[in-house]
Each structure stands twice: as structure tokens, then as C-alpha cells.
Amino acid sequence: MLAALGAGPQVRAQNNAAPVVEGIRYGLNAGKTRIVVDLDRKADFRVFMLEGPPRLVIDLPRSEWKIPRSRPVAAGDLLKSYRSGDLDGGLTRIVFDLRRTAVVAGAFTLDRSSTARDRVVVDLSPSSQNLFQAGLEKVHGNKLLGGAALGAAPPMPAPESGVAAARNESVARAVPPDVPMRKPPGAAPAPRGGAERKYVIVLDPGHGGADPGAVASGGILEKNITLAVARELKRQMEETGRYRVVMTRDRDVQIRLRDRLDMARRERADLFISLHADKIQRNDVRGASIYTLSRTASDAETARLAERENTAGVVAGVDLNSESQEIAGILLDLAMREKMNESSLLARFLEDAFRRKSVRLLPNSHRSAGFAVLKAPDVPSVLIETGFLSNPAEVKLLSSAEFQRRISSAVLDGVDAYFRKIRALQKI
Numbered sequence: 001m002l003a004a005l006g007a008g009p010q011v012r013a014q015n016n017a018a019p020v021v022e023g024i025r026y027g028l029n030a031g032k033t034r035i036v037v038d039l040d041r042k043a044d045f046r047v048f049m050l051e052g053p054p055r056l057v058i059d060l061p062r063s064e065w066k067i068p069r070s071r072p073v074a075a076g077d078l079l080k081s082y083r084s085g086d087l088d089g090g091l092t093r094i095v096f097d098l099r100r101t102a103v104v105a106g107a108f109t110l111d112r113s114s115t116a117r118d119r120v121v122v123d124l125s126p127s128s129q130n131l132f133q134a135g136l137e138k139v140h141g142n143k144l145l146g147g148a149a150l151g152a153a154p155p156m157p158a159p160e161s162g163v164a165a166a167r168n169e170s171v172a173r174a175v176p177p178d179v180p181m182r183k184p185p186g187a188a189p190a191p192r193g194g195a196e197r198k199y200v201i202v203l204d205p206g207h208g209g210a211d212p213g214a215v216a217s218g219g220i221l222e223k224n225i226t227l228a229v230a231r232e233l234k235r236q237m238e239e240t241g242r243y244r245v246v247m248t249r250d251r252d253v254q255i256r257l258r259d260r261l262d263m264a265r266r267e268r269a270d271l272f273i274s275l276h277a278d279k280i281q282r283n284d285v286r287g288a289s290i291y292t293l294s295r296t297a298s299d300a301e302t303a304r305l306a307e308r309e310n311t312a313g314v315v316a317g318v319d320l321n322s323e324s325q326e327i328a329g330i331l332l333d334l335a336m337r338e339k340m341n342e343s344s345l346l347a348r349f350l351e352d353a354f355r356r357k358s359v360r361l362l363p364n365s366h367r368s369a370g371f372a373v374l375k376a377p378d379v380p381s382v383l384i385e386t387g388f389l390s391n392p393a394e395v396k397l398l399s400s401a402e403f404q405r406r407i408s409s410a411v412l413d414g415v416d417a418y419f420r421k422i423r424a425l426q427k428i
Contacts, residue, residue: 019043019063021092022117024082026075032105033078033124035096038117039063045120046141047107054132056096056104058122059145063092078102078124089146098124101132107140130342130422198244199419201237202264204274204373205230205247209254214279216389223252225398226275229386232401233275233408240412242419257372264379271346271415272381274373277398279390286391287362288407290350291383292343293375294368342380345421350382350414357410360387384411 023038037058046059070083073096080097087093106123110116127135205226207213213222230247237243246267248260264272278289347366354361374381386407387394397403 017064019061021060021063021065021067023067024094026073026079028076029123031125033076033102035079035122035124037094037120037122039119040117042109042111042118043120044142044145045107045109046139046143046145047104047122048139049102049104049132049136050095051132051136054098054101056098056102056122056124058094058096058120059141060092060094060120061145062086062090078126087146091146101127101129103127103131103135104138104140128339128342198242199270200244200246200267201415202246202248202267202269202272202379203230203234204260204264204272205249206274206276207254208249208252211254214277214389216279216395217392218395220389220395220399222277222279222389225277225386225389227252229275229404229408232404233273233411236405236408236412237415240416243415260373261376264376264381269376269379271418272373272376272379273411273415274371274381274383276383276385278385278388280388281390283390283392285362286388286394287360287365288354288387289362289365289367289385290347291367291369291371291374291385292347293340293381294370339376339378339380343374343382346380346414346418347382349417349421350384350411353410353412353414353417354407357406357413359407359410 020040021037022040023036025036025038027034027036035056035058037060039060043060043063048057049055050057065084069085070081072081073079078099080099082094082096084092084094102124104122105125106121108121110119110121112118122140205223207221207223207226209223211223213226215221227249231250234245234247237245246263246269248263249255260274261272344366351361351365354365369383371383374383387398389395389398
């Protein structure tokens with residue numbers, strides 16, 4: 001249900017008059033925050049995001065208002081308030097202050113019906129900082145609204161006296177008409193947490209201790225293969241100076257699956273990479289594969305995390321102690337979807353790097369499953385099956401130091417490409 005802020009039914013204005021904002025309504029729609037701007041006629045629009053702090057902007061043709069031009073928003077946990085002002089170029093700008101980063105999931109108009117006015121509708125989804133940064137370059141609707149491209153900064157109205165002057169001065173400060181421009185190509189941000197902080201990678205050598213994992217016919221154990229690859233990958237990553245690498249185990253010990261996830265979250269990892277080797281009944285199958293979390297497994301994990309009696313504090317940016325179980329479940333689901341998207345992005349770059357380094361891949365090598373170690377709600381995670389211990393040729397390959405260096409180099413290249421993409425999306 002949408003909460004309404006608006007006037008009663010209005011008489012439709014003449015076609016040559018300015019559009020009239022008759023109401024602004026809010027609600028949840030399929031897990032997204034929906035904003036509906038009720039107008040007395042169909043109007044063009046454009047929608048985009050601003051940073052520092054996160055804001056949503058809706059531009060309309062110069063409009064009249066039947067409701068307050070600024071007001072706090074008591075709807076959900078994403079919107080704080082809105083305010084508006086008129087810009088040169090015949091535009092009215094509405095700015096929504098957000099409580100956290102988000103992306104525009106949809107923006108469109110709906111025509112007048114027997115029960116509703118003409119409407120501009122915007123759907124927002126909470127997002128990670130990375131995806132918020134990526135969304136800054138996107139413009140929904142008419143980019144040339146008002147006769148100028150978004151990159152051009154339309155000037156504010158000339159100073160006036162009295163209330164109008166105060167209003168325009170406030171809008172000039174709080175509603176900048178320009179969109180942040182791209183910084184020079186090649187400039188790179190520091191990893192999150194400040195200029196001195198390196199990207200944190202948690203490497204998870206599968207199995208260990210009393211759990212040997214898969215066992216090859218010659219007695220080669222999966223737990224030893226994964227540890228050897230993880231050590232080589234850690235060495236290569238740390239040599240670049242770009243990464244701080246944490247291993248869930250650095251010797252032959254058994255670590256609980258949940259403890260591996262907890263370590264990634266405790267270290268505030270930027271990536272979690274779990275290393276394994278497969279074994280099946282056939283001995284002619286060989287090649288690596290990359291797994292990310294399946295949607296079904298994500299849904300089950302969201303339900304588990306949203307059980308208030310089993311959770312406390314902040315998970316995936318959501319303070320579970322301050323939310324109802326229903327709202328916590330929705331927010332956790334959105335957060336996990338964002339991390340699943342980032343995990344899939346990493347998987348794509350890993351596939352490309354494996355091919356460049358001549359590391360054999362299975363057909364359809366990016367796969368999804370419900371592996372427990374992929375269920376961290378706030379860390380992009382992949383599980384790499386390095387090969388098959390059921391294939392004699394691949395057992396020999398996986399046991400060789402040369403191949404361990406090559407596959408580690410491929411993983412490093414994929415991770416480098418992933419962070420280059422993230423930096424490009426952040427436009428810093």
C-alpha cells in the first residue's frame with residue numbers, strides 16, 4: 001500500500017499551463033521502494049542519482065505544486081525527505097535524500113485512469129556502494145529534458161528578495177543542478193577503508209584435518225591440493241602490493257564451514273575465494289569450474305538470517321535489532337542479491353583469465369549451487385573447482401608446482417580485472 005502526501009481531486013489544468021504536482025506517495029513494491037509523483041497531466045521526466053550524500057533526483061518541466069515543496073518522508077528505511085526548487089531552463093527539480101546507497105530499479109510514467117492521476121513512478125533498491133557508484137552514470141527518461149544534456153549545469157534563478165530568495169538560495173546549496181563529472185581515466189580509488197588499506201582477500205583451501213575431501217586413486221588428497229594452490233595464490237597476490245591475503249587455514253587443520261564465513265566477515269573481506277578439487281564416477285572428465293551462490297540457496301540463507309532470535313547486530317548493512325523480521329528479510333534479500341551480482345562479475349573475469357592462461361574449463365564453467373561457504377551475505381564469494389581428482393591426467397597436473405603457479409596466476413588476473421572494473425564503475 002502506498003502512503004499518500006497529496007491534495008484532493010484536482011480539476012485537470014489547461015494544456016498550455018504548467019504541470020501541477022498533486023501528490024507524492026511511497027510504498028514497497030516487490031521488495032523495492034516505490035515513489036509515485038501524481039501530476040495533473042502527463043509530463044516528461046528524467047531521473048538520476050547523486051552522491052555525497054546519496055540522493056535521488058527527479059527532474060520535471062517547470063511545475064506548480066498543490067502540496068508542500070519539501071517534507072520529511074515517513075516511509076520505510078530508505079527515504080529521509082524530499083525538497084524541490086525551480087531551475088533555469090524551465091525545470092523543476094525534486095531531490096530525495098536517502099538513508100543509504102541505492103540504485104534506480106525502474107522509472108516510467110503511467111497514464112491517467114478512472115482511479116488515478118497521471119504519474120511518474122520510480123522504483124529504488126538498496127545497493128552496495130559499488131553498485132551505487134556504477135548507477136551514477138545512468139539517466140532514466142529524457143536526458144535532454146530542458147534542452148540541455150545532463151553534463152551541462154543549468155544555472156540557478158537570479159537572486160530574489162524575501163521568501164523566494166531564501167528558498168532559491170537553499171535549493172542552490174542543497175540541490176546542485178549539475179551531475180558529478182567523470183574524473184580523468186586511469187585514476188584509481190583506494191580500497192574501501194582509506195588510502196592505506198589494501199583490498200582484503202580471504203582464501204579458503206577446502207577441507208583439512210580429519211576431512212581429506214576427494215581422494216585420488218594414487219592417494220592424492222584434495223585437502224593438500226587446495227592448500228598448495230592457496231599458498232601459491234597468496235604469495236602471488238601479496239607480491240603485487242595491492243592485496244592483504246587471509247587464509248582460513250594455513251596448515252592441515254579442520255575448520256567448520258560457518259567459521260570460514262565468519263572469518264571473511266570479521267576481516268571485512270572484499271572477496272572470498274574457496275578452492276576445491278572435484279571427483280566423479282567418470283575418469284574422462286576434466287577442467288575447472290567456478291561456482292556462485294544459487295538463488296534458491298540465497299533465499300534459504302536469507303530466511304535463516306532474518307530469524308531475529310538467531311541474529312544480532314548488523315548483517316549486510318542491516319541492523320536486525322531495529323527491524324521487524326519481515327523488513328529484515330526483505331533488506332537481507334536485496335543485500336544478498338547485490339553480492340550475488342558482484343560474485344557473478346568476478347566469475348566472468350575469472351573465466352576470461354583461465355582461458356588466457358590456458359587453464360582448461362568445463363563447458364558452461366560458471367555454475368550456481370548452494371555451497372555453504374558462498375553464503376556470506378555481505379562478501380562477494382566464489383568457489384573454484386580447480387579440476388578432477390577422478391581424472392589421472394588432471395591429478396598429475398594439479399599436483400605439479402608449474403600448474404599451481406599457472407592457475408594461481410589466472411585467479412590473480414581475474415581478481416585484478418574485477419577490481420579494475422569496480423574502480424571504473426566508481427569513476428574515481
